[in-house]
Amino acid sequence: MKIGIIGAGQLGRMLALAGYPLGQRFVFLDHSPEAPGGQVGQIICGEFGDPQRLAELAARVDVLTYDVENVPAEAVAEIARRTPFLPPPAALAAGQDRLSEKRLFEQLGIPSPDYHTVDSRPQLEAAVAALGMPCVLKTRRLGYDGRGQHVLRAAADVGVAWTKLGGVPLILERFVHFEREVSIIGVRSTKGEVAHYPLTENTHADGILVRSQAPYEASALERTARDYLCRLLEHFDYAGVLTLEMFVADGRLIANEIAPRVHNSGHWTIEGAVTSQFENHVRAILGLPLGDTRPLGHSVMLNLIGRMPRLDAILRVRGAHYHDYGKTPRPGRKLGHCTVVAATPELRDAAMAELLHCLD
């Protein structure tokens, strides 16, 4: 089969690298001919929402998927009428708008922080008064890696936040004093088979994921997380990988957001699970049996952001795996990641310390 991937970033590239051994072939659509996927498949150059380029891609493949969330929903709805488009456009649309996402969580009984919609400065004042501070102002659309967010901690922040983000649809959310950030990655095939990876603990800096560790062993939380995940998967009659990011606060899970795709917090599965999230996404959208999601040990994944460390320094760390996405370095840009899978949490932490030393 030939799989068309909208977006040729690192996620698309890793999907292709995982899919070739299954005998699948890949074509990408991306605005840049230099995108990471271009080394491992052909790129059709164009904007994600360009109907002609999308049609060109669709004409060349058996099934369409994506590695970016900002594919215009209207363009997708049109193309999905003629070519299988998975995960389903409805899930993509829900993930694109924080208000839709909030309503989805409410509808499915998945706890998430209280919020108010905000479309004007007076609405913002009223919402702050209702929710109290601290709280977080977020754009409804196109927020990622901490962009499109501002935390309000004191009265003076209201004006700053409005100046920064005002003018587009917003929501104001209660700030969650979380103990931990976790995610659960699940996968559902077109045949309805479901599997999930263990809970992953995530650490962000300036809104960007810097570290994931798995498994995060908390069996009661994992049961709850799996339950939430399954509600989402069934709701959309989903096919592919779906990620649910959550806070752990007062020992409870509170949903933060969904990503209807393979996710940075699942990169550890390439070496750390029997079957990676990338291979399982490919299996899922093709209706193939899902692969074993069991972890092979205690994994840590560190993102390589802004600049790459010395390759030989990383590879000298026993058991280290390196992933260079082939991107031009730029401050704040995710350029690669490295992973270690260890037999115990202690050995994992020792390896992590060595890796962090290389990143200094």
Added chain:
Amino acid sequence: MKIGIIGAGQLGRMLALAGYPLGQRFVFLDHSPEAPGGQVGQIICGEFGDPQRLAELAARVDVLTYDVENVPAEAVAEIARRTPFLPPPAALAAGQDRLSEKRLFEQLGIPSPDYHTVDSRPQLEAAVAALGMPCVLKTRRLGYDGRGQHVLRAAADVGVAWTKLGGVPLILERFVHFEREVSIIGVRSTKGEVAHYPLTENTHADGILVRSQAPYEASALERTARDYLCRLLEHFDYAGVLTLEMFVADGRLIANEIAPRVHNSGHWTIEGAVTSQFENHVRAILGLPLGDTRPLGHSVMLNLIGRMPRLDAILRVRGAHYHDYGKTPRPGRKLGHCTVVAATPELRDAAMAELLHCLD
């Protein structure tokens, strides 16, 4: 770095798939634009020995390697003067000629079956008389997957073997009544670092490898095998992966042949070892630290020969990994392989039985 691979077969393809995450890029030279590597890198079309095509490849890359052994040694010697060519041409040349290989084993004190060179029918008669039957007549060059060999068990076989193979330089070898066939795969970097995988037990049918299982646990044999391997690696000031195939007879190791490259009996390392033979070959020729070669469990690799099984049947086997090389089916052709890594030999054997059922 850009790596040029002479040959774009499944080995070259798997080298590239392993090397992209390390940030490396790949160009192939192959006579067929449809070769498996073409899906994951550009192919320069031409014969392996074509000086112009080789020069074109060399001009585009930082280092040259190969995935086939029948690269003409003269063409290689020429190109290696200007572009790093690894493993070293001398190892390639030794692997191409069974007589050179025999002399190498003798020189390094590595036991291998007694033999006589045979260039005429009378020489064949004399050699049979000297070695006794059964014995094996082999072409000195271009033998692989059981081709270029004939076993002589009775007087009448002498004429048959001569008719089949006579006219090119031959050797006649004493037949080894082996208990097992094993291989050891080692790797040495340009910095002189050496590592090796555990002994692998191999099963052939009609001269073609059908199954590999690792680790083959026999610590005394493994020490000896590692010793032989190190002699070979040091002899050639080797860089890259080197495979030594051996018989186990009367509890002793007897060298059969070397393959100065990644090897089919090491495909299990993709999922079954911390670092695969393919990634380690790339690390080795670039002078990077070698990756951990420890096994992750008990692996079995089954070759998919002649026709492919149903993908969904294989993937339904818990923990099964599938590798489709993207080749056109043809009787006797290696089209792919599948691997299971299990916690115990018993679980491995159970999974293998399931896989074999899919191949029926």
